[in-house]
Amino acid sequence: MSELKILHNPRCSKSRQTLQLLQDKGYTPEVIEYLKTPIDKMQIANIIELLGFSSARQLMRKGEDAYKEQDLAKEENEAALIQAMVNTPKLIERPIVLANSKAAIGRPPESVLDIL
Structure with missing residues (x-):
C-alpha cells in the first residue's frame, strides 16, 4: 500500500x-x-488537485469566523485563497x-x- x-x-x-x-x-x-504542523502552498494546491476541485474555495471552511473576518467570500484570486489557508490553517476543511x-x-x- x-x-x-x-x-x-x-x-x-x-x-x-x-x-x-x-x-x-x-x-x-x-x-x-x-494546526500544529501547518502545510504549505504547494501541499494545499496538490490536495485541491487530488480532490478534483476547481477552486481553492471548495477546500475552505466558510463558516469559520476567520473566513468572514478576512472577507474571503469576495476574494477571487486563487493564490490569495490558498495563502489564507496557509496563514490560517483552521480554514482548511x-x-x-x-x-x-x-x-x-x-x-x-x-x-x-x-x-x-
Missing part, C-alpha cells in the same frame, strides 16, 4: 471518527495535526485523507474508504 496520511484536528469529531475508522480497518495512517495518489475529505468518514 502507498503512504497513507490524514490531515487531522483532534478537536473535530469527524476527524476523530475518520481516524478511528481507518484504524478499525487495520490502517495506520501518518497523522498530521495540521477536515479531515483530509491522502492515499494512492488520491485525496478524500472525511465527511462522512466512510467517504475516505473509496481511495484506499
Whole structure:
C-alpha cells in the first residue's frame, strides 16, 4: 500500500471518527495535526488537485469566523485563497485523507474508504 496520511484536528469529531475508522480497518495512517504542523502552498494546491476541485474555495471552511473576518467570500484570486489557508490553517476543511495518489475529505468518514 502507498503512504497513507490524514490531515487531522483532534478537536473535530469527524476527524476523530475518520481516524478511528481507518484504524478499525487495520490502517495506520501518518497523522498530521495540521494546526500544529501547518502545510504549505504547494501541499494545499496538490490536495485541491487530488480532490478534483476547481477552486481553492471548495477546500475552505466558510463558516469559520476567520473566513468572514478576512472577507474571503469576495476574494477571487486563487493564490490569495490558498495563502489564507496557509496563514490560517483552521480554514482548511477536515479531515483530509491522502492515499494512492488520491485525496478524500472525511465527511462522512466512510467517504475516505473509496481511495484506499
